[in-house]
Amino acid sequence: MNVLEAVDLYRFYHSGEEETLALRGVSLHVQTGEIVAVMGPSGSGKSTLLSCLAGLDEPDGGHVVLMGKRLTHKPESVRAAMRAAEIGILLQSRNLFEHLSVIENMRLQMHLARKFDRQRLDSLIDLVGLTHRRHARPSQLSGGEAARAGLAVALSTNPHVLLADEPTGEVDAETEQDIVRLFTSLRQQGGATLIVTHSDELAAQADRIVRLLDGRVING
């Protein structure tokens, strides 16, 4: 089953006289139990694509279908509700509120999605190896711990699809291995994952690699 599908996405940016064609007719899908890696050089449109897939940005053309329902060209409030219910998002800027502890960040995410689940909270924090750091604030975490905490927050609502932008971008080799293992265990549980990455190691674990160049898919 297609959990997430993008059909012929276009996104243009205008600044002054200049127009950038960030996406030029991108189509892709992610199915249940599948990891799809999106790769491509800097500026090829990966982050723009992820924002459109998450409903954080509206494409200028084309559409996105999430769990059989159109996500694009809907009011922001509707997109936000669909996002909270169905999507886990891990962006490069991370998804942690600085004034909340790891566990409070996870709780907040669950409450926003109206999916509070004490058991899931405990098992996820254990899964990412942060039980002993559950009460730490983001500023008190190492880079690798913060990456794992961000992942725990993204997964706290048990989303149908996880979208991750460079999840291993700033972590050491050991944490990268842990994150790779986490993604593969999610696949075993039937999760659908789309990862934007420059890491060959992470991409090697994907079922498919979608390569972007100048806003176009150059293979699928």
Ligand SMILES: Nc1ncnc2c1ncn2[C@@H]1O[C@H](COP(=O)(O)OP(=O)(O)OP(=O)(O)O)[C@@H](O)[C@H]1O
């Ligand atoms: N808000 C914006 N305004 C104007 N141009 C933008 C904006 N965001 C992105 N772009 C341009 O759109 C193109 C695609 O950018 P995008 O960030 O999606 O690429 P990327 O593949 O994610 O790059 P990177 O690997 O460096 O993060 C680039 O040419 C970028 O300069």
